[in-house]
Amino acid sequence: MPGKPSIALAVDETTGPEMEPSTSGNPEIWQQVASDNIDPIAAEVVGTRAAGDWLGSQQRYRLIEPIALNADSQNQKVVEVQVTDTKPNDMASSLVEQRHRFSLVEIDQADGKSHFPLMAYPYLALHSRFFPSIPELQNAWIEADYSVLIVEDRRHLPDLLTIWQQATLDPLQQVHSFYVMVELWDAMAAFKGQGSLLNISNLCMDEDQIVCLRCIEMGPYRNDYRLADMGLLWQSLLQSNSQSLSDLIGLATQVTEGQIDVIDSLKEALVAIADRYQLGTDIAPAVSETPAESNVLADLDIPGLEGIDISSEDTGMDSIDSPTMVLPMKLTGLEDAGQSHVGQQRDHNEDNYFIQSALSRQETLSTQTLDAKCAYILCDGMGGHSGGEVASQLAVDTLREYLDDHWDAELPDEKELRHSIGLANQVIYEKNQIEERTGSARMGTTLVMLLVKGTTAVAAHVGDSRLYRYTKRLGLQQITVDHEVGQREIKRGVEPAIAYARPDAYQLTQALGPCGEEALEPSFNYLNLTEDTLLLLCSDGLSDDRLLETHCSTHIEPILRGHKGIEEGVADLIELANEQNGHDNITALVVKLKVKPDLSKLQSV
Incomplete structure (x- = not known):
């Protein structure tokens, strides 16, 4: 059976914080992980590997393309390479499913340190609510000097900008795409990952016309992202399509100028636009799949992150009264x-x-x-x-x-x-x-x-x-x-x-x-x-x-x-x-x- 293509992301986390056993309750860990302390990957760490070489000691993932870092790439913090999963039916490696039965973090009793990459947690925390907009994390492990994340390959999906430029893009699809981006923006705030939505090349659209991320970008991290930053992106998308809705153009201007800077207000405005145009949308308040007071990280059983409260109140996760759009x-x-x-x-x-x-x-x-x-x-x-x-x-x-x-x-x-x-x-x-x-x-x-x-x-x-x-x-x-x-x-x-x-x-x-x-x-x-x-x-x-x-x-x-x-x-x-x-x-x-x-x-x- 042919292998399944995936994307490997190599990340240098060697200078990042060490995770203590679950008894530590260290509330500073996630804040440290979400800061800009991921060092560039040194050329000698990854070295040169040819296509067909194994990635990792388990001999499961083969490189489709070579890896070659040189002196000119010393500022690279994430190395992205395409690999083939030679055991695609080995579902035991599905971390998202395993978390319901096993602890995600294997603690080495000798030194009390985690051997699970810290940068994998956003994928796991957001998967149940936001897949397919968030790509599936298929595997993750830590090598001697860097971490590896195996992420669903989305290179075959067209860029969002390419789809947006098409004259056939339905007006309601424009509204729905913005709504999905708002939900992702809201959820990403807890992980300082909102920059993933501002890189236009990281945005794509799947076969069901859903806005998706190619990956959750690992850095650089900022704490000062504003909705106005996403408003600028919206304006670029709207300018690329001559059939863009005038109401959306006006809304993007309001967001860019800071007139709308609250997530719920922005959602309500998008729902109102869809309703006003009577585009056949089923619009009604709906209960979020994530309870209003839930802590998405606590649900993951991650040692050392127990003290961090990432509830819907903090992250802006949908509450029971949040407006929701559902396409027919x-x-x-x-x-x-x-x-x-x-x-x-x-x-x-x-x-x-x-x-x-x-x-x-x-x-x-x-x-x-x-x-x-x-x-x-x-x-x-x-x-x-x-x-x-x-x-x-x-x-x-x-x-x-x-x-x-x-x-x-x-x-x-x-x-x-x-x-x-x-x-x-x-x-x-x-x-x-x-x-x-x-x-x-x-x-x-x-x-x-x-x-x-x-x-x-x-x-x-x-x-x-x-x-x-x-x-x-x-x-x-x-x-x-x-x-x-x-x-x-x-x-x-x-x-x-x-x-x-x-x-x-x-x-x-x-x-x-x-x-x-x-x-x-x-x-x-x-x-x-x-x-x-x-x-x-x-x-x-x-x-x-x-x-x-x-x-x-x-x-x-x-x-x-x-x-x-x-x-x-x-x-x-x-x-x-x-x-x-x-x-x-x-x-x-x-x-x-x-x-x-x-x-x-x-x-x-």
């Missing part, structure tokens, strides 16, 4: 796959599933559209004398037939979904009554159902079969909440530790079939797809013991990133469950959705 999205790709396995301890499979995908694609010289109408049903049956597999099959068949007959263009509303689930429940309930099944012999089944229409989806569930969502920005999220005694007690106000100390904590409180429809209370979740997303439906044979949460970086993330095919990814999930759990039947349905901003829905001014 369109679907550009959908893949799905499903597998089921009896497991290691059962002699028959009581799980059942159903997948139906209908994709409609239209393409012209100027536009491409993709629509999807897809149904995914997963049931985990229970009951004596083969009752479980009968119940799960009855539920799948009943719901499939109902959707075939009644689901037209738009997603069904909650009333329709409740009715369809009630029908499935009634079919199983009546069979229980006819066969005079009682107690544990009464057949039943869980249900998790996902319906997708374009960039919207709805999930319905009964029992403990689950729906998970994974995105690069938000990570892995469990969308459904199990219908079981433990969760019922928590809803009643019982502490989780007490609720799950009950011997019946994992006993189901909801299932299809054992009782009549009047006792059934399915749950519903409506979803809007605003970024590339992986949706996973699974039975408890896969989700038990936090298996997905523990192995997200190796078994879920690679599917969304394209490092692993979807069929292979589902097979690996089944194999993982058999290795780590195996006590129950195992079923997994995976849906991979790609989206991008839909500029065709934006009206022209």
